[in-house]
Amino acid sequence: MRGKQKAKRLKRTPVDCGDLWGWQCADVAVSMDWEKLQRAFDTLTSPPLWANKLSFQKVASALPLECLDSGLDGSASKLSIWAATSRSDPSGSSFKSSPSFLVSSAIAMQESAATGRGWYARAPLDAGVMLLVERPVVAVLDGEWRDECWAECGSSDSAALGIELARCHSASLALLLSGFHPQEGAATNGADSDEEDEPMLKAAMKEAVDNAWKQADISKAAQSRLEDVVRLNSLGFYTNSEQLCHHDNFAALTGNGLFSLASGFNHSCEPSVQRYSLGDLTMFVTNRPVEAGAELCISYIESELLCAPKSLRSQSLNRDFVCACSRCKAEGSLSDDASAGRRNFMRVDSQVQAKLALLPPQERVKAVAAALQGHLDEGEEEPEEEEPVEDEAGAVGSDHHSVTEQPGARGPETAATAATTATVVLLGKDAQELRVVQALALMQMEDWQGALQVWRQNAAFTCHHCPPFDEALVVYAMQAALCNAQIAPRGGAAGIDYVHLAVEAHRRAFGADNFVWRYAKEVAESRASPETKDAFRRAAKEQVPRSRPFTEVVRDWCFKEDEVPPAFQCFS
Numbered sequence: 001m002r003g004k005q006k007a008k009r010l011k012r013t014p015v016d017c018g019d020l021w022g023w024q025c026a027d028v029a030v031s032m033d034w035e036k037l038q039r040a041f042d043t044l045t046s047p048p049l050w051a052n053k054l055s056f057q058k059v060a061s062a063l064p065l066e067c068l069d070s071g072l073d074g075s076a077s078k079l080s081i082w083a084a085t086s087r088s089d090p091s092g093s094s095f096k097s098s099p100s101f102l103v104s105s106a107i108a109m110q111e112s113a114a115t116g117r118g119w120y121a122r123a124p125l126d127a128g129v130m131l132l133v134e135r136p137v138v139a140v141l142d143g144e145w146r147d148e149c150w151a152e153c154g155s156s157d158s159a160a161l162g163i164e165l166a167r168c169h170s171a172s173l174a175l176l177l178s179g180f181h182p183q184e185g186a187a188t189n190g191a192d193s194d195e196e197d198e199p200m201l202k203a204a205m206k207e208a209v210d211n212a213w214k215q216a217d218i219s220k221a222a223q224s225r226l227e228d229v230v231r232l233n234s235l236g237f238y239t240n241s242e243q244l245c246h247h248d249n250f251a252a253l254t255g256n257g258l259f260s261l262a263s264g265f266n267h268s269c270e271p272s273v274q275r276y277s278l279g280d281l282t283m284f285v286t287n288r289p290v291e292a293g294a295e296l297c298i299s300y301i302e303s304e305l306l307c308a309p310k311s312l313r314s315q316s317l318n319r320d321f322v323c324a325c326s327r328c329k330a331e332g333s334l335s336d337d338a339s340a341g342r343r344n345f346m347r348v349d350s351q352v353q354a355k356l357a358l359l360p361p362q363e364r365v366k367a368v369a370a371a372l373q374g375h376l377d378e379g380e381e382e383p384e385e386e387e388p389v390e391d392e393a394g395a396v397g398s399d400h401h402s403v404t405e406q407p408g409a410r411g412p413e414t415a416a417t418a419a420t421t422a423t424v425v426l427l428g429k430d431a432q433e434l435r436v437v438q439a440l441a442l443m444q445m446e447d448w449q450g451a452l453q454v455w456r457q458n459a460a461f462t463c464h465h466c467p468p469f470d471e472a473l474v475v476y477a478m479q480a481a482l483c484n485a486q487i488a489p490r491g492g493a494a495g496i497d498y499v500h501l502a503v504e505a506h507r508r509a510f511g512a513d514n515f516v517w518r519y520a521k522e523v524a525e526s527r528a529s530p531e532t533k534d535a536f537r538r539a540a541k542e543q544v545p546r547s548r549p550f551t552e553v554v555r556d557w558c559f560k561e562d563e564v565p566p567a568f569q570c571f572s
């Protein structure tokens with residue numbers, strides 16, 4: 001088996017948690033040494049990444065996490081990983097090597113009866129406050145296991161991380177992980193099993209995991225719990241995932257890891273914290289003002305899926321819990337258009353996007369327009385059919401409720417017909433992907449006005465259906481700014497300052513003022529003319545980012561009602 005060979009070749013040194021420590025600081029973003037990190041990131045990514053065989057170790061050692069704060073106002077203090085997770089230090093930490101996290105002194109980990117450990121605000125927080133930067137205790141890059149025969153199986157990312165955990169397993173790591181969910185001896189539902197997986201490949205994946213654990217020499221019960229720990233706590237990291245050139249330039253940095261402090265964030269369908277990554281370094285930033293004492297939650301699902309009906313959100317979560325967030329509680333057990341009757345989901349995955357990319361731009365624009373009306377091209381795969389979802393009350397799509405009060409949120413079909421006929425459902429997240437393809441094709445055709453309209457629709461979707469200051473807003477604002485500058489080099493006719501909107505959205509979403517650096521590649525790869533790009537760069541450098549409430553930012557976009565796409569659409 002190939003999995004077995006890799007397990008032998010890549011045996012790692014055990015993790016010593018006595019070496020893991022970080023800084024607690026008053027202002028995490030100000031304390032970080034961004035200049036050093038940015039220089040290191042540029043060096044790591046300057047040759048084309050796909051030409052390098054990157055390993056997680058190489059990425060982690062290339063990207064420094066350093067704290068300037070001890071020299072700023074002296075408010076930063078060193079914390080062992082045990083103290084940071086509110087546990088007593090078993091052996092005395094050494095504070096050797098470099099820190100693995102910077103955490104804000106305005107947050108604390110606490111226990112709650114309903115959801116176990118969670119992070120809470122100790123003081124009122126504004127939107128755009130960086131709470132935590134952390135690198136994983138154990139992680140693996142997708143590129144390190146993508147050649148395994150079982151790579152396409154469901155849960156292969158968990159299997160790969162489990163193998164990695166087995167390779168660097170140690171007594172102190174076991175002790176650290178003993179504090180993670182689920183508690184030892186607690187029952188959890190089984191691992192995902194994708195019925196479509198080829199049985200031979202699934203067996204190969206299991207064998208690779210078991211072989212790795214054999215070398216760690218632990219009991220079957222301990223192995224099974226650690227597999228649950230991986231499945232229920234791991235977080236993916238994706239560098240610049242909101243950027244449209246991400247797939248080619250930064251995909252080699254994508255991976256999956258176990259984060260000691262961040263594993264304490266519970267999920268909410270109305271999250272107050274969002275995250276982004278540079279390599280394995282993952283930053284957690286508030287997206288709205290938070291009162292002292294309130295819980296700080298992230299979303300375990302894509303932000304574009306948060307506007308989907310409750311039944312689809314919980315299906316997408318696919319975890320060991322029924323979501324107890326306040327929004328799910330308020331929604332009760334409702335059925336909805338998207339979960340009524342038989343549903344065929346239009347999936348706009350990388351294969352569909354690759355097929356669209358082969359079309360000349362004019363045809364691509366037409367194909368996307370048809371897809372947005374529920375028509376897949378003959379060349380496309382049949383939509384995926386799923387069984388109806390039962391809500392908690394056991395009713396299958398018997399009642400109609402719209403998911404949102406936003407204009408146009410209801411699809412063109414009524415609940416009555418959706419319940420009896422096979423319905424094609426286009427989720428908002430897939431419609432957003434389609435519009436990105438459409439806008440890029442329009443830019444290729446130099447139809448700047450058409451492209452600007454589509455970027456505005458995507459921004460309108462993000463503003464109306466996603467959590468505030470969602471990262472995607474930055475890239476839509478930036479593309480809108482480039483189109484606008486092509487149309488009217490001395491400022492758009494509508495008087496909307498898209499450059500300023502992009503810089504402000506970035507400051508709030510990322511918690512740091514490094515827009516020009518982070519978007520350098522995105523601007524360079526745009527279809528806009530060199531003069532427009534230069535003008536954009538100059539204008540962006542001059543901006544002093546504002547920190548206004550989200551409603552004021554949305555007001556500045558001047559969206560018309562018919563520009564706001566629906567949260568999802570059903571077509572018969």
Ligand SMILES: C[S@@+](CC[C@H](N)C(=O)[O-])C[C@H]1O[C@@H](n2cnc3c(N)ncnc32)[C@H](O)[C@@H]1O
Pocket residue numbers: 114115116117118179180181232233263264265266267268319320321322323324325
């Ligand atoms: C990554 S851990 C989060 C921290 C966890 N509460 C702990 O005690 O370590 C994920 C687990 O927390 C619980 N959890 C997280 N979000 C929840 C939610 N919205 N509703 C109910 N349980 C939740 C679930 O048991 C889930 O598997």
